[in-house]
Amino acid sequence: MNVVIFKLRRMLMLLICIGLMYPVQAARPNLSSAEASPVTSLKPLIEGDSDELTQSMEPRQADMRREWKNKEIISGQEQVQITAEHLINHDTEASVQAKSYKGKENVLVWNSNTDSSWIEFQTDLPDEGLYELHITYHVISDISKNARISYQPIVLAMTVDGTYPFMEARALPLFRYFADEKQVRKDDQGDEVRPKPKPIEEWQTQALRDSDGRYTEPLLWHFSKGTHMIRLISPESLAIESIALVPPVQTEAYAPPLQQKNVSTETIIIQAEQFDMKNDVAIPLVSEQDPAMTPKANNHIVFNSVGGERWSSGNQALTWTFDVPESGIYKLAMRTYQGFTSNKAVFRTIYIDGKVPFNELLAYRFPYASKWKGSVISSEEGEPYRFYLEKGTHTMQMEATYAPFSPSIERLLDVLSVLREVDYDVKAMTGSKIDRNRTWNAEKDYPDIIERLEIIQNELTELASEITKINGKRDTYIQTIQSAVQDLRSISKNRDEIPYHYDDITNLLGKLGNIQSGLSASPLQLDQIYWVPAESSFPKMEAGWWSKVKNRFDEFSYSFVKENQLNDMDENVLNVWVARGRDYVNLLQQYADEYYTPENGVKVKVNLLNDPNMLVLANAANIVPDIALGLSEDKPIDFAIRNAAVDLSQFHDYEKTAAAFAPGALLPYYYDQGIYGLPETQSFKVLFYRKDILERLNLTVPDTWDDVISMLPTLQQDNMDFYFPANDFSTFIYQNGADFFTENGMKSGLDSPEAFQGFKDWTNLYTIYSIEKSVPSFYQHFRDGSMPVGVADYNMYVTMSVAAPELTGRWGIAPLPGKKSEDGTVERWAQGGEQATVIFKKSDKQQEAWEFMKWWLSADIQEKYGSDLEALNGVQFRWNTSNVEAFARLPWSKEELKVILEQWKWYKGVPQVPGSYFVTRELNNAWYRTVLDGVNYRSSLEQAVMEINRELLRKQQEFGLVDKEGHLLKTLDLPQIDEPWEGVDRIAEK
Structure with a gap:
C-alpha cells in the first residue's frame, strides 16, 4: 500500500513541478511526502520503491547462491556431457555444421554472422542439482580472408529454458590465449623492443565464469530433473567439442601436506616476464630500474618484469610452466611491486596444475608496498604455506580478482542508488535553483529525505569498517568515504537548509561513484617467482642500501647523456x-x-x-x-x-x-x-544507449533531438536521465546551419539567427528539460543504468569495451541525434x-x-x-x-562500423583563425550565464560574440590582417562545408 501511495505522490509532485517551474519541463519526480512511512534501513528503501524496471532484472549469482543455500539445494551427482548430436536448432543466418576441426572429429563449427547468432541444445538430467558448465572450444580465426583479428574474449550469453537464470549469464567470456615472442630484439640505442603476442591456436577447456572477476570460482547453474533447453548466443564464430555439466568440488581450507622426504635443496627460480601464456594481450612486459631486478636494466629499456597497472582487471591471468627436479615439499615466494594505490591491497587467485590447492589461495592478498619487496605466500600469522610437488613439469597460474571487495561494491551501489534518489528529489523541489528567499520546513516538506540521509551516513560508516577489514588497513577509499560522511553530516546539520545544498549532494555522487572502479582494480607487478625447498631459506629478494645508492648515482649520471635528447639533432636522418x-x-x-x-x-x-x-x-x-x-x-x-x-x-x-x-x-x-x-x-561522437533498459521502458533509440525531448519524461520519472556533455557547443551550432566564423574568416558567425537557435537548443536541454548539468563520469552512470542513453566520444567506447565486460551485448551505439531538414534528411553535423x-x-x-x-x-x-x-x-x-x-x-563489428561511418559523413571540425581560442572560452561563459545565472540566451550569446570579435580584431592586427584603423588588408576566405561526405562509403569498401 505504501508503494502505491509513493507512486501517486510522485506523479502529483511531477505535475506540480511542471506547472510551477517550467511550462514544458520534464521534471524529476519527488518522492518526498509528509505522510511517508518511516524507513529504518537501506534495503527497504531500495525495495520499497521498486518498479517494473527493477522487478524485471535478473538477480545476481550471489543472490541465487544465497537462495539455493536457504532451499538446501545440493550439487549434482553425475557429470552430463552435451555434444554436437544434442544440437536441435540455430538461427537461420548462422552456418552450423558437425565436422572435423583442428584435430578433433564431430565437433560443432559455428560461424556466427550477426551479433545475436545462437545455437540451442537439448539435454536430460537424471537428478536436480547445482552444476558448473565447462566448455571445450577453439577460436575460429580463418573464416574468410577479410576476417578481422580480435584480441578480446568471445563473450557468450546463455539462457536455460528460454530465460537468463541470473545477470551474469548475459556475459560469459571465453578467453583467447597468447604467448609473447621469446626472442626480444634491441634497437639502435640498445633498448629492447616490446615483443608481439602470438595467438595460441589450441583447444581450450574452461569453466564458465562471470565477465569481470567478481567471483573467484566458476558460476553455478541450477537444473531441475528432466529435459532442458540450453541456448548459447555469440557475436563471434566458435568451434565447440562439448559442454559438460560438472558437479562442483568444494575447495578445502589449507592443511599442511604430510611430511615427505625432500631430496632437493635447489630453489626453482622463474623469471616472471618469461611466462608461457596470458589470456589478455593488455598484460604488458615492463622495464624497471630497481637495482635488485633480474636482469638489471642498467639505464636501458629491458623488459625484466610483467604486469603493473594493466594487469588489474578481474580474470586477467598469466601462466608459467616450470620443472621440479625432485618430489618434495616447497614454499612459494615472489618479488612483487604493489605500490599503485596508496594503502590498498590487491588479490590474486593462484592455481597449481590447473587447480586452486586450498581455499586461502582463492583470493590471496598482496598488501600495499611502496617499493619492490619479497612476498612470501603465507598465512595471516606469517607461516609460509607448504606445497607438495611431484618431480616433473608443473604449471602455475595467477589470476586477478577483486572478489573480497565484491560485497562492499554491491553495498556501495545500493548507497549510491538511494543518494541518487535524494539528489533527484531535492532538485525536483528546488527546480535546480538555489533560492535563498524561500524558506523550508524539513519536518513538513521532506521528512523522508532526512531519514534517508541518516541511513546513508550509517551505511557508509559500516562500509568503511567493512572495507578496512578486507583491506587490512585504511586506504585512500576509506578516507573518501569518511569525508563523504562528514559532508553529509554538515549538509544535515541544519535540516531546513538541505535544499540549498543540492550541488553538494551531486558532487558526493561523483566522489563516491569513483570508488567502485578503484576497488575493482587489482594492479600487481612481478619480477621473479621462487619455489624453495621446505627446509631451505628464501633468497634475498630486496635491494640493499648500497645497491640503491649506486643505482641512484647511475641514474643521475645517465641524465647527462645526450642520447635520445631532443636537442641531439642528426642532420643525416x-x-x-x-x-x-x-x-x-x-x-x-x-x-x-x-x-x-x-x-x-x-x-x-x-x-x-x-x-x-x-x-x-x-x-x-x-x-x-x-x-x-x-x-x-x-x-x-x-x-x-x-x-x-x-x-x-x-x-x-x-x-x-x-x-x-x-x-x-x-x-x-x-x-x-x-x-x-x-x-x-x-x-567521433555517437549516441550510447543501454539496450536492456530502453527495451524495458518501451523506448526506442532517438534519431532526432525531438525524439530525445520526447523520451525525457519517461526517463526522468524513473529517476534516470539523458547525458549530453555541457562543453559540447559545436553540435547544436552546426546542426542548425550556423558557422563559427563568417565566410571571410574575420568575424564571429555566432550572431546569425541559426546560431542563436543553436545556442538556445543547447541551453534548453539544461534549463527547460533539466538534464544534469555536471556529470563527473558518464561511464559510471551509464554502467549503473542511471543514465542509459547519452552522447559521448571514442574514449567512452574504449572504456565500455575494457572496463564493463558484464554489460557486453547490453549496450550499443547509434548515430548522433540530428535535426530534420526541409527535405527530411536528418543532419547530424558534429565536431570530434x-x-x-x-x-x-x-x-x-x-x-x-x-x-x-x-x-x-x-x-x-x-x-x-x-x-x-x-x-x-x-x-x-x-x-x-x-x-x-x-x-x-x-x-569493429559490422553494426558498430556502420554507425561510425554514418556519423563520419557529418564530421565538421572548427576552423582555426588568429584568436579562435576565444570561441571556446566565451561560449562556455555564455553557457554558464544562461544555465546557471538565468540570463536570457540571446543576451548572453550577444555578449559572447562581442568579446570574440574584440579578440579576433586584436589578433588580426597583430598578424597583419587588419591595420591599426581596422581596415581589412586581407581575408582568410574559409572553405564552406555544407554537404555530408558521400565518399566515405566508397573508400571504406575498398
Whole structure:
C-alpha cells in the first residue's frame, strides 16, 4: 500500500513541478511526502520503491547462491556431457555444421554472422542439482580472408529454458590465449623492443565464469530433473567439442601436506616476464630500474618484469610452466611491486596444475608496498604455506580478482542508488535553483529525505569498517568515504537548509561513484617467482642500501647523456617528434626501421615529445624537427600564422593524399589559402544507449533531438536521465546551419539567427528539460543504468569495451541525434577532435618529410599500426585513425562500423583563425550565464560574440590582417562545408 501511495505522490509532485517551474519541463519526480512511512534501513528503501524496471532484472549469482543455500539445494551427482548430436536448432543466418576441426572429429563449427547468432541444445538430467558448465572450444580465426583479428574474449550469453537464470549469464567470456615472442630484439640505442603476442591456436577447456572477476570460482547453474533447453548466443564464430555439466568440488581450507622426504635443496627460480601464456594481450612486459631486478636494466629499456597497472582487471591471468627436479615439499615466494594505490591491497587467485590447492589461495592478498619487496605466500600469522610437488613439469597460474571487495561494491551501489534518489528529489523541489528567499520546513516538506540521509551516513560508516577489514588497513577509499560522511553530516546539520545544498549532494555522487572502479582494480607487478625447498631459506629478494645508492648515482649520471635528447639533432636522418606515449613512439620507430627506410632509403629518428609547447621554444632556438606528429588540432595554425609551418597544398600530390580524409576534418588546418597539417587520429561522437533498459521502458533509440525531448519524461520519472556533455557547443551550432566564423574568416558567425537557435537548443536541454548539468563520469552512470542513453566520444567506447565486460551485448551505439531538414534528411553535423601532423618550414628535408607523412598516413600503414598497437596493448589502445579506409579494416563489428561511418559523413571540425581560442572560452561563459545565472540566451550569446570579435580584431592586427584603423588588408576566405561526405562509403569498401 505504501508503494502505491509513493507512486501517486510522485506523479502529483511531477505535475506540480511542471506547472510551477517550467511550462514544458520534464521534471524529476519527488518522492518526498509528509505522510511517508518511516524507513529504518537501506534495503527497504531500495525495495520499497521498486518498479517494473527493477522487478524485471535478473538477480545476481550471489543472490541465487544465497537462495539455493536457504532451499538446501545440493550439487549434482553425475557429470552430463552435451555434444554436437544434442544440437536441435540455430538461427537461420548462422552456418552450423558437425565436422572435423583442428584435430578433433564431430565437433560443432559455428560461424556466427550477426551479433545475436545462437545455437540451442537439448539435454536430460537424471537428478536436480547445482552444476558448473565447462566448455571445450577453439577460436575460429580463418573464416574468410577479410576476417578481422580480435584480441578480446568471445563473450557468450546463455539462457536455460528460454530465460537468463541470473545477470551474469548475459556475459560469459571465453578467453583467447597468447604467448609473447621469446626472442626480444634491441634497437639502435640498445633498448629492447616490446615483443608481439602470438595467438595460441589450441583447444581450450574452461569453466564458465562471470565477465569481470567478481567471483573467484566458476558460476553455478541450477537444473531441475528432466529435459532442458540450453541456448548459447555469440557475436563471434566458435568451434565447440562439448559442454559438460560438472558437479562442483568444494575447495578445502589449507592443511599442511604430510611430511615427505625432500631430496632437493635447489630453489626453482622463474623469471616472471618469461611466462608461457596470458589470456589478455593488455598484460604488458615492463622495464624497471630497481637495482635488485633480474636482469638489471642498467639505464636501458629491458623488459625484466610483467604486469603493473594493466594487469588489474578481474580474470586477467598469466601462466608459467616450470620443472621440479625432485618430489618434495616447497614454499612459494615472489618479488612483487604493489605500490599503485596508496594503502590498498590487491588479490590474486593462484592455481597449481590447473587447480586452486586450498581455499586461502582463492583470493590471496598482496598488501600495499611502496617499493619492490619479497612476498612470501603465507598465512595471516606469517607461516609460509607448504606445497607438495611431484618431480616433473608443473604449471602455475595467477589470476586477478577483486572478489573480497565484491560485497562492499554491491553495498556501495545500493548507497549510491538511494543518494541518487535524494539528489533527484531535492532538485525536483528546488527546480535546480538555489533560492535563498524561500524558506523550508524539513519536518513538513521532506521528512523522508532526512531519514534517508541518516541511513546513508550509517551505511557508509559500516562500509568503511567493512572495507578496512578486507583491506587490512585504511586506504585512500576509506578516507573518501569518511569525508563523504562528514559532508553529509554538515549538509544535515541544519535540516531546513538541505535544499540549498543540492550541488553538494551531486558532487558526493561523483566522489563516491569513483570508488567502485578503484576497488575493482587489482594492479600487481612481478619480477621473479621462487619455489624453495621446505627446509631451505628464501633468497634475498630486496635491494640493499648500497645497491640503491649506486643505482641512484647511475641514474643521475645517465641524465647527462645526450642520447635520445631532443636537442641531439642528426642532420643525416629525418627527425620526427611525436607527442604521444612511449609505446606509440617505439612502435613507430620499429615501423620506420622495418618498412620505411628499406623502401625509401631515408633513415628516420623518432623522438618522444613530452610537451608539445616545447615546439614553440624549440622553433625560437632553431632546434626543430622535420616533422611532428600527435599535435592537437589547433597547433598547425599556431605555427602557420608565425610562418613556421609548410603549406602542404604546394606538393603536387596533395589532393590525392587529402582525399583519404573527410573534408570537414581538414577545416582546422586551413589558413590563408593553404593547408598546414593533416589529421592523424579523429575522434567521433555517437549516441550510447543501454539496450536492456530502453527495451524495458518501451523506448526506442532517438534519431532526432525531438525524439530525445520526447523520451525525457519517461526517463526522468524513473529517476534516470539523458547525458549530453555541457562543453559540447559545436553540435547544436552546426546542426542548425550556423558557422563559427563568417565566410571571410574575420568575424564571429555566432550572431546569425541559426546560431542563436543553436545556442538556445543547447541551453534548453539544461534549463527547460533539466538534464544534469555536471556529470563527473558518464561511464559510471551509464554502467549503473542511471543514465542509459547519452552522447559521448571514442574514449567512452574504449572504456565500455575494457572496463564493463558484464554489460557486453547490453549496450550499443547509434548515430548522433540530428535535426530534420526541409527535405527530411536528418543532419547530424558534429565536431570530434583530432591529432595532427606538421612539417616545419626550417626543415631542409621538406620533401622527405612529405614522403614520410604520406607513408605514415596511408591506409596500409595505419591499418597495420592500429592492429599491432592493439595486439601489444589491448583494446584500450584501439587506434582511431583518421584514414577512413584503414579505420574500416580495424576489428569493429559490422553494426558498430556502420554507425561510425554514418556519423563520419557529418564530421565538421572548427576552423582555426588568429584568436579562435576565444570561441571556446566565451561560449562556455555564455553557457554558464544562461544555465546557471538565468540570463536570457540571446543576451548572453550577444555578449559572447562581442568579446570574440574584440579578440579576433586584436589578433588580426597583430598578424597583419587588419591595420591599426581596422581596415581589412586581407581575408582568410574559409572553405564552406555544407554537404555530408558521400565518399566515405566508397573508400571504406575498398
